[in-house]
Every structure is written in C-alpha cells, then in structure tokens.
Amino acid sequence: MSSEKSLREIRLEKLARLREIGFDPFAVEEHPIDHSARELLDRYEELAPAEGEEKSNQIRFAGRVVSHRIMGKAAFAHLSDGDAKIQVYVRKNDVGDAAWEAFNLLDVGDHLGVTGHLFTTKTGEKSIHVSRLVPLSKALQTLPLGKEKDGERWYALDDVETRYRHRHLDLLANPEARAMLLNRSRVVSAVRSYFLGEGFLEVETPVLQNEAGGAAARPFHSHFNALNLDVKLRISLELYLKRIICGDVPKVFEIGRVFRNEGLSNRHNPEFSLLEWYEAYVNLEATQKRVEDCFRFVAESVFGSAVVRTGDVELDFSKPWARVDMLEAISERSGIAVEELKSAESAKAAMTRVGLDASKETHLGGIIEKLLEVFVEPHLIQPTFVVGYPLETSPLAKKDPNRPGFTRRCEGYVLGREVCNMFSEINDPIDQRERFEAQVAERAAGDDEAHPMDEEFLYALECGMPPTGGCGIGMDRMAMLLTGAEHVREVLLFPMMKPDHKPVS
RNA sequence: GAGGGGUUAGCUCAGCGGUAGAGCAACGCACUUUUAAUGCGUGGGUCGUGGGUUCAAAUCCCACACUCCUCACCA
Numbered sequence: 001m002s003s004e005k006s007l008r009e010i011r012l013e014k015l016a017r018l019r020e021i022g023f024d025p026f027a028v029e030e031h032p033i034d035h036s037a038r039e040l041l042d043r044y045e046e047l048a049p050a051e052g053e054e055k056s057n058q059i060r061f062a063g064r065v066v067s068h069r070i071m072g073k074a075a076f077a078h079l080s081d082g083d084a085k086i087q088v089y090v091r092k093n094d095v096g097d098a099a100w101e102a103f104n105l106l107d108v109g110d111h112l113g114v115t116g117h118l119f120t121t122k123t124g125e126k127s128i129h130v131s132r133l134v135p136l137s138k139a140l141q142t143l144p145l146g147k148e149k150d151g152e153r154w155y156a157l158d159d160v161e162t163r164y165r166h167r168h169l170d171l172l173a174n175p176e177a178r179a180m181l182l183n184r185s186r187v188v189s190a191v192r193s194y195f196l197g198e199g200f201l202e203v204e205t206p207v208l209q210n211e212a213g214g215a216a217a218r219p220f221h222s223h224f225n226a227l228n229l230d231v232k233l234r235i236s237l238e239l240y241l242k243r244i245i246c247g248d249v250p251k252v253f254e255i256g257r258v259f260r261n262e263g264l265s266n267r268h269n270p271e272f273s274l275l276e277w278y279e280a281y282v283n284l285e286a287t288q289k290r291v292e293d294c295f296r297f298v299a300e301s302v303f304g305s306a307v308v309r310t311g312d313v314e315l316d317f318s319k320p321w322a323r324v325d326m327l328e329a330i331s332e333r334s335g336i337a338v339e340e341l342k343s344a345e346s347a348k349a350a351m352t353r354v355g356l357d358a359s360k361e362t363h364l365g366g367i368i369e370k371l372l373e374v375f376v377e378p379h380l381i382q383p384t385f386v387v388g389y390p391l392e393t394s395p396l397a398k399k400d401p402n403r404p405g406f407t408r409r410c411e412g413y414v415l416g417r418e419v420c421n422m423f424s425e426i427n428d429p430i431d432q433r434e435r436f437e438a439q440v441a442e443r444a445a446g447d448d449e450a451h452p453m454d455e456e457f458l459y460a461l462e463c464g465m466p467p468t469g470g471c472g473i474g475m476d477r478m479a480m481l482l483t484g485a486e487h488v489r490e491v492l493l494f495p496m497m498k499p500d501h502k503p504v505s
Numbered sequence: 506g507a508g509g510g511g512u513u514a515g516c517u518c519a520g521c522g523g524u525a526g527a528g529c530a531a532c533g534c535a536c537u538u539u540u541a542a543u544g545c546g547u548g549g550g551u552c553g554u555g556g557g558u559u560c561a562a563a564u565c566c567c568a569c570a571c572u573c574c575u576c577a578c579c580a
Contacts, residue, residue: 006549007515007531067540074537091537108530122538129538142515142530147541154541155517155529161572162516173516216580236580262579263506369580393580411580421580449580472580500571 008140014105015138023102025135031062031113037084040118044126048118054129055117061086061128062113062136064172065106066145075103076127079112082172087127088114099133109139144173164495177490183302184479184491190298191275191475192255198290200251200277205240207233207257213457214238214396216449217260220270233259236472237276238396239457242425245278245468246460253277255475266487267417270496273475278425280466284408287422287469288385291412292321294473295383299482310484313381315414321383326372329386333375341368362445364405365390380413389423395435395451397423414481422471429461 018025040047040061049057063079063086073092078085092100106112116130146156156173157163163170163177170177196202210229212219214236222231237254244252258274279287295317296306306318331338340350344364351358351367356374361367368390376386389409391399397407409423426432436453443450479491489495 010531069539069542070536071539071542072536074539076539076542078540087540089538093537119538121540123540125538125540127538144516145530146516147529149541152541158517159512159572161512164572218579260579263577265579266574268579389580395580418580451580498571 007142011107011138011140014107015140018102018105018135018138021098021101023098023105023135025110025138028113028134028136031134031136032060033062033081034059035061037061037063037079037081037086040086040128041084041126044118044120048120048126054119057117058115058131059118059128060113060115061088062111065108065110065112067108067147068106070104073100077103077106077112079114080172082178087121087125088112088116088130089119089121089127090130090133094129094131095133102135103133106135107139107142108145109141109143111136144169146173161497164489165497165500167493180483180485180490181493183483184476186302187298187479187482188255188273188475190301191294191473191478193301194294194297195253195277198251200253200279201244201249203241203244203252203254204256205234205237205244205254207259209234211452211454212236213451213454215258215260216393216451218262218449220259220261235260237274238470238472239454241276241278242465242468242470243457243460245280245425246463246465250280250466251277264496266489267477267480269476269488269492272488272492274472275475275478276470276472278468278470280468282469283467284387284410284422284424284469287424287471288321288323288410288412290469291385291420291422291471291473292317292383295478298478303482308482310415310481313415315382315481317383321385321412323385323387324376326368326376326386326388329376330368330371333379334371336371341371347371362442362447363392365392365394369393377413377418378416381415384413385410386413392438394423395439396426396432398426398428399431417477417481419477419481420471420473422469425465425468425470427461427465427467429458432461433458 035047047059061079063081066078066080066085068077069075075090076087078087090103095103113134113136114128114130115132116128119127119129121127144157147154157169163174171181192202208222208224208231210231212232212235217235219232219235222233224231235258237256237258241252241254253276255273255275257271259271261270262268299306299308299317306316308315308317327338327341330336330341334354336350336354340346344367347364347367348358348361351371356370358367361370372386387410388400388403388406389397391405391407394407394409397409400406400408407423411418412420426435436451439451440453443452476488476491479485480488483491485491
C-alpha cells in the first residue's frame with residue numbers, strides 16, 4: 001500500500017539522517033541500564049539527587065519510545081521497558097545540537113538509551129532529565145501504540161487476528177494481554193519448581209512415536225525419511241513416563257508439548273503443554289493431595305495468595321478440594337437413580353428420558369461420562385474431585401476392588417472444567433494387556449481414538465512396576481483458570497492460525 | 506462440518522447505490538516543564554480477493570480467503 005510505504009520511507013529517511021549525524025541506531029551494541037522503569041518510580045526518593053547534585057547522580061535507562069511531545073527546543077517522551085514506562089525530558093541546551101536533531105528524528109516505536117538524573121516535573125510526574133541520549137533502534141513500521149491517561153486508553157491494538165498473528169505487537173501494546181501471557185509462563189515455572197522441590201526427576205520423552213498412546217485422541221502423522229518410517233506425534237506422556245518408573249526412578253515428571261488432531265475451540269489448541277507426574281508407592285488419595293499442594297503452591301508463588309480471583313469468582317486453593325462420587329453426583333443433578341446406571345440398557349433408557357441422544361453410545365462407561373459432562377461438570381466451580389470412573393473409558397487405571405466396572409480414577413474440576421486426571425496406575429501386566437485388547441476391539445469396531453496395543457510398555461510392566469499414582473494436568477487450562485483467560489489462545493503465545501494470504505502490513 | 510457476524514488510512518472506527526470520511530498516528534511551521542501537549546497548515550485508501558447486476562458498487566448478488574461467535578467435534 002502506498003501510504004504505508006510512504007510512512008516506512010519517511011522512517012528510512014530518518015534512519016539515513018541519523019547515520020549521517022553520527023547516531024546510527026543499529027551500530028550500537030549495548031546500553032547498560034541501572035534500574036528498571038518500575039524501580040526508578042518506586043525508589044524515586046532514594047535515587048533522585050539533592051539540589052545541586054544532579055551531575056553526580058546520573059542514571060542510565062533505555063526503552064521503547066511509546067509517546068513523545070516536542071515543543072520547540074525541549075521535549076518529553078515516555079520510554080517503556082515493557083513492564084513500566086517513565087517520562088524523559090530533553091532540552092536542546094542540555095544534549096547539544098546533534099543529539100537534539102537525533103531526538104527529533106525519533107518516532108514512537110524506536111528504542112532510546114538515556115543518561116540523566118531523576119526529577120519531578122511541574123505537573124508532578126517523576127521523570128528523567130536527560131543529559132545524553134543514544135538511539136538504539138529504529139522502527140520502520142508504525143506501531144499500534146494507543147494513547148493513555150490515568151489508566152484510560154485510546155486507539156490501542158484491538159484486532160484479535162492481528163494480536164495473535166503478530167503477537168509482539170500485542171505484547172508491547174496491550175498490558176493486560178502481556179500480563180496473562182507472562183503469568184502463564186510463571187505458572188509453568190512454578191509447577192516445575194514445585195515438583196523439583198518435592199524430589200521429582202524432570203525428564204523428556206520422545207515426541208515422535210510409532211504408536212501414539214496414553215490418551216484417547218487422534219494423532220498427527222509425520223514421516224521420518226532416513227528410516228522411511230511413518231511416525232505419529234505424541235498425544236500424551238504417560239507410557240514412556242511409566243517405563244521410567246519401571247526403571248526404579250520412583251518420582252518422575254515431564255512438562256511437554258503434546259499434539260491432538262482435533263477441533264479448535266476456546267479450550268482446544270492442537271498443540272498444548274501437558275504436565276504428567278508419576279510417583280511410586282502412593283495411592284489415589286496421595287495423588288489428590290499432590291494436586292491440592294501443587295495448585296496451592298502455584299497460586300501462592302505466582303499470585304501471592306492461595307485464593308485467586310478470576311472474573312467474579314474467588315477460587316480457594318487453600319483448602320482441600322471437595323470430593324464427590326461420580327454416580328452419586330450424576331444422580332443428584334440429573335434425577336437418574338444410581339441403580340439405572342448399572343447396565344448399558346437401563347442407562348441408555350435413562351439418558352433418552354432426560355433428553356439426550358443415546359444412539360451413539362456403545363457402552364455404559366461412555367453414557368456415564370456423557371451424563372457427568374452434561375449434568376455435573378458445569379456446577380463444579382470450586383475445586384472438586386470427581387471419583388470413580390468407569391472401566392471402559394479408563395484403560396490405564398487400576399480396577400476398584402470394591403466396585404466392579406469402576407476404577408481407581410479421579411478427575412479434578414474447577415470453574416466447570418476438567419483440569420486434571422489422575423489414577424492408580426495399572427501395574428498388573430495381565431490386566432493391562434486385557435485392557436489394551438478391549439481397546440483394540442473398539443478400534444476395530446470403528447473408534448479411531450481407542451488406545452492401540454503397546455508391547456514395549458507391556459514388556460516393561462512384566463519386568464515389574466511398583467504401585468504408582470499418576471496425574472496429568474493441561475498447563476494451558478491451568479493457566480487459563482488462574483489468569484481468568486476465557487480463551488486458550490490468551491495463554492498461548494502463538495496459537496494455531498491458518499496461513500494468512502493477506503499481505504503482511 | 507452447520508448457522509450467524511466481521512474484513513474501509515499505520516491504529517480505532519463511521520459511511521451501506523451517486524466525486525472515499527473522522528479521531529489518533531504521519532509531514533510542515535511555531536513553541537525550552539508538557540502529559541490524550543497546543544495552535545495553524547498538508548499529505549495519505551485497487552474500501553479482503555475474484556466475478557456479476559447497474560448509467561453508476563465500499564454499499565446489491567455470487568464465489569473464495571482469513572477471522573470472531575454459537576453449535577457439532579473434542580479421556
């Protein structure tokens with residue numbers, strides 16, 4: 001576009017002029033910074049010089065020019081270091097003719113380094129009185145930085161597509177979006193430090209696999225040229241991690257990207273970060289306790305409190321989570337008697353009676369989970385564990401010895417959404433083989449998400465795995481609920497987007 | 506995959522058959538404590554892409570692309 005081209009050309013001309021007068025911004029390699037903008041503002045009393053001592057109390061700062069006001073032979077600008085911004089005051093007399101011209105050649109978006117002393121303007125704003133300035137980069141594009149006063153903002157970057165496709169613009173222009181993304185990273189770091197602090201070993205297992213197992217999902221397919229081998233991208237971390245347990249590493253975890261070839265939604269991105277941990281010699285209840293500890297630790301270390309406010313809800317992670325029995329919860333919310341959920345036939349009839357389509361259901365477990373999803377999940381706002389999952393949908397969880405047809409499995413819910421899935425891992429290789437065989441039969445019957453047979457994993461179990469508790473938490477969903485994000489894309493730096501055929505501005 | 510909304514200047518948006526608009530940003534001049542700086546002046550658009558209807562299309566119709574929302578799909 002010609003107008004945009006001309007804006008860019010104007011900036012290129014300014015760059016050329018900067019170089020002519022000895023201020024080539026791209027030739028500069030460094031500009032040490034004594035304090036962040038936030039520090040300068042917070043520690044102003046301590047850092048500002050006394051009257052007459054300005055020259056011996058110089059500080060260095062650098063940041064992006066986010067606004068500027070030039071008034072004849074003096075000028076103001078705000079420099080942002082991303083976290084906060086501070087005003088700088090430049091006078092022609094103080095910096096000299098060449099630097100003054102250089103300053104006048106700056107645009108919003110450029111990076112500038114300054115040396116000067118702290119002072120307060122007539123209107124009361126803590127600022128830097130500049131004695132020396134160094135342009136550090138020239139932005140050739142105009143940046144969508146809005147104007148701002150007293151927390152009110154004008155003309156900021158709002159277009160969702162631009163925010164996701166050009167995330168750097170979002171990061172530098174939208175403080176709320178930036179905070180969410182940074183907090184997501186802090187959540188992941190806090191999770192890692194929790195498990196390291198608890199004596200877990202962090203590992204990395206293969207992304208490229210012959211068979212993608214450990215979850216019910218369609219995988220992505222790829223090809224390894226050197227071995228002429230079709231491979232799949234992992235859909236979970238589970239089976240490799242349990243093989244490490246079989247190697248007598250009793251506490252192990254991984255935080256890694258997994259890939260599921262499924263739809264997009266406000267809670268689904270095809271690649272997402274999954275945390276899984278496995279702990280030998282502990283039961284389901286101990287794993288639940290770990291989930292509680294982990295959430296409390298993360299909330300406290302990232303947000304400073306175990307009580308997190310998100311939207312208009314206060315989530316309390318300081319207390320043990322509520323525990324509800326799956327069938328009882330369904331019964332309570334749907335009016336279906338627990339007795340009706342004992343056989344596929346009666347459960348189907350009940351499902352139809354409450355107005356749901358039962359025609360696609362092939363087994364009791366699927367019906368029960370569907371009923372849970374419809375009737376119970378939306379009500380689980382405060383942290384809640386739903387205990388007792390059906391055998392058919394839990395091919396890797398130990399059978400509940402006291403309850404035929406059910407397993408020692410539990411899922412945690414917060415804000416009406418599943419946040420974690422944990423169970424006592426099957427360590428009986430004969431049982432595990434039977435479960436896989438049942439899954440293979442379902443796959444043969446047309447369920448392309450049924451779990452494939454994994455002989456390598458079975459061999460490891462045959463070599464002996466101790467009783468083990470394991471759990472998986474979607475890190476993106478965890479970040480969403482802690483940051484109050486409504487869309488998973490708000491906690492992903494670069495969410496999945498179709499190729500854009502429009503010219504890049 | 507289905508339905509609905511959107512795509513106009515760098516950004517945020519208005520215009521919805523009759524010569525493409527505003528604010529901010531940009532450019533010029535003035536201004537050595539301003540802060541959504543101010544005053545005066547100036548430039549900037551294949552109106553998402555491709556067809557069609559019409560004397561005339563940003564505007565109406567069709568197709569396509571991207572996008573958002575809802576639904577479907579989604580241990």
